[in-house]
Amino acid sequence: MPEIVVLSGKGGAGKTSVTAAFAALSRNAVLCDLDVDAPDLHILLAPRGSRREPFVAGHLAAIDPARCDGCGECAARCRYGAVSAADRDRFVINPAHCEGCKVCVVLCPRQAILFTPRTCGVSAVSDTRYGPFVHARLDPGAENSGRLVALLRQKAKALAKEQGRDLILADGAPGIACPVVSSITGATLAVLVTEPTPSGSHDLGRVATLCDHFKLPTAVLLNKADLNPDEAARIEDACRDAGRPIVGRLPYSPDVTAAMAARQTLTEYGGPLADALAEAWANVLNLAAAPKPQRNPF
Amino acid sequence: MAMTRAVKKGLRLAIASGKGGTGKTTVTAALASIWSQALCRPVVAVDCDVEEPNLHLFLRPVIRRAETAKLEVPMVAEAALCADCAACRELCQFGAVTVMAGKPLVFPEMCHGCGGCLAVCPTGVLVAGSRELGRIEEGATETASYLAGRLRIGEAQSPPLIRAVLARLNKVAEPGADVLIDAPPGVSCPAVTTVSGADAVLLVAEPTPFGIHDFELAVEAFTPLHKPMAVVINRSGPGTPELLALCRGHNLPVLAEIASDRTVAETYARGGLLHEAGAHYRAVCFALARSLAELPQTAREAAHA
Ligand code: SF4
Ligand code: SF4
Ligand code: SF4
Ligand code: SF4
Numbered sequence: 001m002p003e004i005v006v007l008s009g010k011g012g013a014g015k016t017s018v019t020a021a022f023a024a025l026s027r028n029a030v031l032c033d034l035d036v037d038a039p040d041l042h043i044l045l046a047p048r049g050s051r052r053e054p055f056v057a058g059h060l061a062a063i064d065p066a067r068c069d070g071c072g073e074c075a076a077r078c079r080y081g082a083v084s085a086a087d088r089d090r091f092v093i094n095p096a097h098c099e100g101c102k103v104c105v106v107l108c109p110r111q112a113i114l115f116t117p118r119t120c121g122v123s124a125v126s127d128t129r130y131g132p133f134v135h136a137r138l139d140p141g142a143e144n145s146g147r148l149v150a151l152l153r154q155k156a157k158a159l160a161k162e163q164g165r166d167l168i169l170a171d172g173a174p175g176i177a178c179p180v181v182s183s184i185t186g187a188t189l190a191v192l193v194t195e196p197t198p199s200g201s202h203d204l205g206r207v208a209t210l211c212d213h214f215k216l217p218t219a220v221l222l223n224k225a226d227l228n229p230d231e232a233a234r235i236e237d238a239c240r241d242a243g244r245p246i247v248g249r250l251p252y253s254p255d256v257t258a259a260m261a262a263r264q265t266l267t268e269y270g271g272p273l274a275d276a277l278a279e280a281w282a283n284v285l286n287l288a289a290a291p292k293p294q295r296n297p298f
Numbered sequence: 299m300a301m302t303r304a305v306k307k308g309l310r311l312a313i314a315s316g317k318g319g320t321g322k323t324t325v326t327a328a329l330a331s332i333w334s335q336a337l338c339r340p341v342v343a344v345d346c347d348v349e350e351p352n353l354h355l356f357l358r359p360v361i362r363r364a365e366t367a368k369l370e371v372p373m374v375a376e377a378a379l380c381a382d383c384a385a386c387r388e389l390c391q392f393g394a395v396t397v398m399a400g401k402p403l404v405f406p407e408m409c410h411g412c413g414g415c416l417a418v419c420p421t422g423v424l425v426a427g428s429r430e431l432g433r434i435e436e437g438a439t440e441t442a443s444y445l446a447g448r449l450r451i452g453e454a455q456s457p458p459l460i461r462a463v464l465a466r467l468n469k470v471a472e473p474g475a476d477v478l479i480d481a482p483p484g485v486s487c488p489a490v491t492t493v494s495g496a497d498a499v500l501l502v503a504e505p506t507p508f509g510i511h512d513f514e515l516a517v518e519a520f521t522p523l524h525k526p527m528a529v530v531i532n533r534s535g536p537g538t539p540e541l542l543a544l545c546r547g548h549n550l551p552v553l554a555e556i557a558s559d560r561t562v563a564e565t566y567a568r569g570g571l572l573h574e575a576g577a578h579y580r581a582v583c584f585a586l587a588r589s590l591a592e593l594p595q596t597a598r599e600a601a602h603a
Contacts, residue, residue, distance in 0.1 A: 016508065037484040038317040038515060040508045058391065079413055096490065096522070101412035102391050140519030141490040146454070174318055174483060175349040178454040198355040198569040199323065206350060209451050228567035252563065260506050261536060 001160055002188040002288040003153075005034070007172040007180065007207055014223040015193045017256055017266055019171040020044040021277045022191075022284070023130045024267035030160045031128065032170035033135040034183040036121065036148045041171045044265050047126030047133050055136065055151065057144040058100040060118040061093050067112035074104035074113065096141050120144050123151060125159065132159055146178035153183070167288075176210050184216050189288045191247065195224045196231035204235065208244065219245045219287050221280055224252040245287060248280025308339065308476040311590060312346075312496035314520065316512025318483035320504045321532035321556070323347070326480040327356035328572035328583045329590070330442045333476065336587040340475040343439070344467055345446035346492040347482045348432060348459045356571055359444035361437040366430055367447065367462040371409040372416055373427025377401040380423045386415035395424075411458060431459040434466050442478075445470065456488045464495045476591070485519035498526040498593045501550070505537030513541065517548055526594050530586065533558040551596065554586040 006022070008015040019041060023031050033041040061082075063074070070089030082097035083104060093104075093113075105113045120143075123136035134156045138145050156168050172190070173179035184190055190211050194204040204220070211218045220239050225232045232249075239246055250273055259269035266273050313326045330343035330353075345353040372386075372395060382400040394409035395402060402419075406429045416424050432449040447463040449456055460482070471477055479496055482488040493499055499520055503513040513529075520527060529545050531538060534555045545552050556562065556572070556579070565575040573583040589596075 037486040038512050040317070040511060043507050043511055077413070077417065079411065096494075099410060099412065100391055101410060101414055102389055103412050103414040103417065106389050106414065106418060138486055140485045140515065141487060143457075143487040145486055175456075176451060177349050177449060177456050177488075181454060195567075197567040199350075199352040202352060202355060203350050206451065213452060224563075224567075227563060231567065252560075257506055257533075257535065257558070260508060263507065 001157070001166060001168065003168040003170065003186075004189050004191060004284060004288050005170045005172040005183055005187045006191045006193060007184070007211075008174070008193040008203065014195070014250075014256065016040045016044070016171055017260065018191070018193050018221060018223070018277070019169065021266040021274070022169055022281050024265040025278060025281045026130065026167060026169055028165050029131055029167040029169045030156045030163075030165045031131060031133045032152055032156045032168060033133070034149050034152055034170050034173050034179070036136045036138045036145050036152070036173065036179065039135055039137055042133070042135055044260070044263060045128040045130065045133055046263065047124070047128050047135065050124040050126040052122050052124045054119045055121040055123050055138075055148055056117050056119050057147050058118050058120070059102065059115045060095055060100055061098050061102070061104055062114045062116065063091055063093055064112050064114055065090055067110050069110055071109060074108055077103050077107050079103075099143070121148060123148065123155070125155060131165065132163065134159065145173070146182040149173055149179050149182035176206050180207070180210065181214070184211060185214055187216055189284065190216050190218045191221055191284055192218050193221045193223055194235065196222065196228040196235055201231065201235050208242070217287070219247045219284060221247050222249045225249040227252045245283070247283035247287070248276055250276050308471070308474050309591060309594065310477040310479070310495070310497045311500055311593070312479045312481045312493045312498070313500045313502060314481040314489060314493055314516060315483060315502045316485060316514070316516035317508075318350070320502045320509060320512070322483065322502045323352045323356065323480055324566060324572050325500070325502050325530055325532070326478055327353055329587055330357060330439070330478050331571055332441070332573055332580075332583050333478065333587050334441050336584045337476070337591050340443070340472060341441070342443040342445060342467070342471050342475050342477045344463065344477060344479045346460050346463055346479050348447035348449040348456050348463065349482065349488070351446050351448050353480050354444070354446060355569055357439045357442070357444060359437040359439045361435045363436040365434050367432055367434050367459050368428040369409070369411040369431050369458045370413065370426050371406045371411055371429045372404050372424040374402050374404060375423060375425040377423065379421045381421050383420060385418045385420070386424060389414045389418055407454065410455065431462065434463055436466070436470060443470070443475070456482065457491045460488055460491050464492075485515050490519060490523075493520055493523060493525070496525065498528075500553075500590060501527060501529045502532050503529055503541060504533050505531060505535055505541040507537070510537060510541055510544065513544065517550070521548075526596070526598075528553045528590070528593055531555045553589045554582050556582065
């Protein structure tokens with residue numbers, strides 16, 4: 001089953017607005033918000049009937065003051081600066097800095113440190129006007145977002161199978177580290193949304209390199225294409241040279257903000273952007289359906 | 299200490315947002331460019347958005363020094379010495395070390411560098427090796443010193459590099475210099491790691507439904523750190539009254555509003571700086587720098603009022 005993930009390297013390029021517009025155009029998809037650090041897709045999809053589940057991952061260390069004799073071994077060993085002296089003979093752990101590495105637990109000579117499973121957020125399956133929606137929210141400051149992303153993708157796949165859906169469409173995680181790696185490994189196609197600004201092309205370069213690294217086919221959607229026509233042309237040339245298809249070009253338009261304020265997808269809002277997005281979506285589907293290009297270096 | 303003459307400590311300000319694209323880098327770059335002129339104080343611009351560092355695209359610093367940042371990870375020195383006790387495997391919470399056929403096997407990419415396996419291994423099979431996290435670049439623009447981290451592509455964890463950048467900052471910042479830190483977007487581990495290293499936080503918010511939602515997450519995430527916080531509204535528009543009301547509710551001063559303006563978008567698209575978009579924006583940036591310099595004091599007074 002094709003799994004399409006929309007990425008931009010960095011926020012602000014219009015990734016979520018594009019994903020929502022694609023969601024409105026999809027026929028039989030499971031929708032997914034993999035940006036678990038700062039999910040926004042639900043704002044446009046208005047999920048209802050959510051089935052929520054706590055997301056438990058890793059552990060958290062805590063010192064039992066009754067057993068601690070203040071030897072300071074834990075503070076000396078913790079490489080994350082999570083342990084500090086509360087007073088002369090007692091130490092405490094700051095949960096915001098604890099990585100759950102267990103070093104203090106194992107090395108405390110008095111077995112005074114508890115190590116309990118940590119709830120880091122919540123995941124949910126909901127209904128929307130465009131089909132089932134898998135989403136989550138990580139607690140502020142929590143890590144393990146990569147694992148939560150992997151869990152969401154697993155849920156989306158199971159749901160698609162169960163309900164006979166033929167596509168998974170995901171709003172990907174930002175950046176180039178752990179969460180985005182989790183959102184692309186094994187996907188079918190990445191749609192890279194970019195804009196013709198210095199940071200736009202810089203971020204596109206980094207996220208494209210990452211996708212290439214994981215051998216994930218990519219396509220590019222150029223947003224706000226008319227803001228800087230020279231830069232747009234440079235990006236298009238570079239994509240052509242790299243064999244990265246351009247699936248669409250969208251103009252800079254106040255409609256994006258207006259549609260968002262009306263809590264509508266760009267497709268529902270209509271206008272020139274909606275037409276351009278419909279064309280882009282058709283191109284994306286074609287690319288996702290086509291067998292992966294075989295490159296023979298010989 | 300009474301011995302050392304008190305050097306006035308500079309302000310260390312993190313510029314953060316609930317999410318990327320709200321204008322964090324635009325604001326940081328503009329402030330870094332006019333800071334010294336507005337306040338007559340030296341300034342260091344730091345890019346802690348190590349996954350997607352963009353500050354250099356606007357500040358165009360001359361890089362004088364670059365070094366590789368490394369994380370200590372275990373390395374197998376002499377596999378034959380392994381006692382097959384499995385202490386390393388049992389301790390590691392990240393599945394980065396295992397024992398197969400009586401020999402330890404390390405997956406350096408998964409290691410968090412906690413040092414635990416090195417501490418418990420009774421035989422000394424495991425010794426300290428290293429993994430490359432990325433690069434730390436140091437340099438200067440015409441108006442500011444510059445420091446940035448750049449995560450190696452393929453590196454999964456950004457907080458270790460962020461910690462390395464902040465440690466470097468402590469070595470290089472001249473005493474009394476103010477520091478402007480472009481924080482990673484979002485409110486998860488990397489952003490919190492960065493903001494924890496600052497004295498005050500400037501949140502850049504956008505008055506759209508997405509922006510307001512992200513702003514609320516950011517306030518929720520950073521409030522427990524108990525730092526003075528203030529807000530800049532970027533691309534001000536129809537949603538601004540709602541955002542202003544939220545700021546009032548959280549007792550957060552709004553220090554500047556930047557209009558949603560095609561001139562600004564075009565200036566940005568050319569790689570230009572906000573204060574270059576016109577005299578009005580220049581005045582906005584200067585006023586913002588002055589109110590930020592007062593922020594810790596303003597916040598203290600607000601707390602006591
Ligand atoms: S190592 Fe154990 S006993 Fe020693 S200070 Fe830490 S918690 Fe207390
Ligand atoms: S579990 Fe690890 S990170 Fe947490 S306090 Fe103990 S040593 Fe520090
Ligand atoms: S240093 Fe810590 S994280 Fe790395 S392999 Fe050893 S126990 Fe695992
Ligand atoms: S802790 Fe050391 S001796 Fe024990 S299994 Fe691991 S590598 Fe071998």
